[in-house]
Amino acid sequence: MSGVSVIIPAYRAEATIGRAAASLLAQTHPAWEALIVADDGADYAAVLAGAGIADSRFRFLTTGRIAAGAPAARNAGLAAAALPLVAPLDADDLYHPRRLETLVPLALEHGAAADNVAVVRDRDGAALGTLFAPSAGVRMLDADGFLATSVPLFLMVARRLCPPWPEDMRFSDDVVFNLRVLERTGRLPVALAPLYEYRQRDGSITVGDDAAERADRDYRHMLDRLERDGLGLTDGDLRRRTADAIQAKRALNAAFSTAHQAGRVTTFQEYLSTCGKLCAIPHPGA
Template identity: 35%
Template structure:
């Protein structure tokens, strides 16, 4: 029996991008999925667009957040509805290539990894001008991930049969915090070296603020992972170097 994949998508003011994300899921060669989009109280047409797709395709499901609480809580709202063994993440402004689920599920089965991730390319805000292939390390343990930026959210897939149920922590880098939590429990993340996702770089994106990002990474080490100043400094230096190499050129 084919395993169901639950796809988790938080959406806020995503009216200009959400259709591309949804159609990229509908075009997957692997058909056994549910896409759960949590509209985080968007002031634009995001909810109405998703609702239209949900009316036409029962695999697309809309969750409406009563108040805006940020991506972590929106992801948790979707996770609360998820029925699949596998949880895949897709941000509302990104999209997948057609064989993403097919290839990653096969890889997850062959590797036995609880967390898998893939390569990807960046594109500009309009979805054009593809950047270079973003290569990733073969595997990541907890300590390796502390100093790395390799797992892009929209490439990640988790096997809940191995990890058990989980929720996001309400923090700036809730995705990074989740990967650390899973690996801290003893799981290992394995990479599928296939280009399967497009990451849209938005102008003025908060995540592109290097100073703010640096502060939030430091906060993750100190407040969530409970690391001392010395350890945090070592891992932060590694993280910063990897981030610099990653973003040195488009």
């Protein structure tokens, strides 16, 4: 049975880390380790113990810094990962019980795999939508299909193919990471059952009043990196298509900023759910 190293960055995560950990304990696929990487100096082993959670599969690491960022924490976890597959889990999110069981065979066959993502408002549990229409099937996703999405996609990747997360980004590191994986695999399967719960939590980096500004700063930085070093992508045509998609994402982010300033929505995902664009963003010329 192939195992999965689940990497959990933890920054001021005392209120939610127990929920994330419990979702791993509930997995029907038992071959996993969880690398909880403190980015705030906290003792998360003690936090979990206080919640009655103790399991030898939990390993506790640190970035050695304060607020180095989730990408730096994930890279620390990646360096320590011991199992053939790697998967991220944010400390305020959770896996549904069959997530690992579903994705492991797909990732072993294709080098990487993902599942549908359910977006949930944390304060009241309201469902804001899913990345794709839920079903029991599997669809194949290429780089262009991924660039058209507007909900984070959390990949399970063969460790031998796993690139580092870009530490110079805070909002869009997952976009760059996923593109690097897709350039290596070509396509990857996405299980259409929503098995990852992406929680929109008040006070988190993606929900603050400056979220649109932060996102646009990352988008501008990505465009600059594409010109300077290609973001680590070797395919020139993919770099060009990525630049076009980022400009489209900037336009959508600007529309969200306007709606947020007018008090019509609180978060980007709420904006997408209200305007019917949860699954995709427009591409220039499309």
